[in-house]
Each structure stands twice: as structure tokens, then as C-alpha cells.
Amino acid sequence: MELKPPASLRREHEELHAGLAETIEAGGNTGNAAKKVADILHAHFLKEEEYALPPLGMLPVLAEGTVLPEMQEAIELTDRLKKAVIFAEKLMLHAQTEEDVLYPASILIGEYLKLKLSRRLISQN
Template structure:
């Protein structure tokens, strides 16, 4: 279980950098959507939209859930 704490601490430390990377990725994906629309390539726009949704899910669900689980494990170790 201590490995969970190590991973949680690493995620917390790296999260700001990961979120900055997501901003850059989302900006690039917005450009891809624009280019795909201009070139009549809806499959590329759809790919970009799915990837943006994936990043959003990580930011809003997965990362917070992983941190929460780690903090619960940390509390169990304290008791």
C-alpha cells in the first residue's frame, strides 16, 4: 500500500505540469479541428474532439479520484 502513497505524491507534484501540457494539447487539437473542418475531414475533427474529452475526463475525474484514493490510504496508515 505504500506504493499507492508514492504514486499519489508523485501525481500531486506533477499535476500542475500535466495540466499545462493538457492546455497545449487542447490548443493544438483546436487547430486540428479548424484545419479538419476547412479540409472537409470530419474524421480528424472527431478524433480531436474525442481526445479533448479524454483529457477533460482525466482532469475532472481520474486525477482527482486517484488523489482521493491516495489520501484515504494515507489516512488508513495514520490510524
């Protein structure tokens, strides 16, 4: 059984690419921003189409209760996806920690130092 993404998902990606291409061609600030988005999404879509979407093409057959030996090849793809999801979750946690703890703590240190150093300068004069 050939692992292929569902046609609807492929069409959705194609439509998103086409929409971004139109926006890029329009130019200006929006076109420049769309170019950046397209560059980022292109790599994401390629990876998604490589190993995240192909197993989904088996859903209709699996929904009928059919499991075939050649479906085994999907396991390698889903294991790869699982590793990517674990990394993405860790990356999101890191970003949240930066926003919740690291950045506010660094800003607090700066504000504290401004206060202390300004008091020191006032007391020295």
C-alpha cells in the first residue's frame, strides 16, 4: 500500500502556497512579510508531507477494519513524528519559561540595578 497524504490535505497545502505566492507578488510590506512566512512554512510543509501526512491516507482503510502487512512502513513515519512532537513540546515549554521567568527576571534585575545605582549616585553627591 502506497502511503500518500489524503488529497484534501495536499490541496489545502497547495492553496496556502498559492495564496502566499499571490500576496508575495502584490509586493510592499505585506508581500515581504508573506515571503518570510512562505520561507518558514515551506520547510514545515515539506516535513509534514514527508512523514506526518502519509499515514493519514490509510484512515479510510483502517476505518473499515482492514490492517495489511505493508502498513508496517507507516510505523517508521509515525515514530519520527512522535519524536518531532516531543521536541516541539519541549521547545514550547522553553519558550514559555523564557516568557514567564527568564525575561521578567532579567528585566527585574535591570530595574533593581537602576534603582540601587541611582540611589548610590545620589548619596555620593
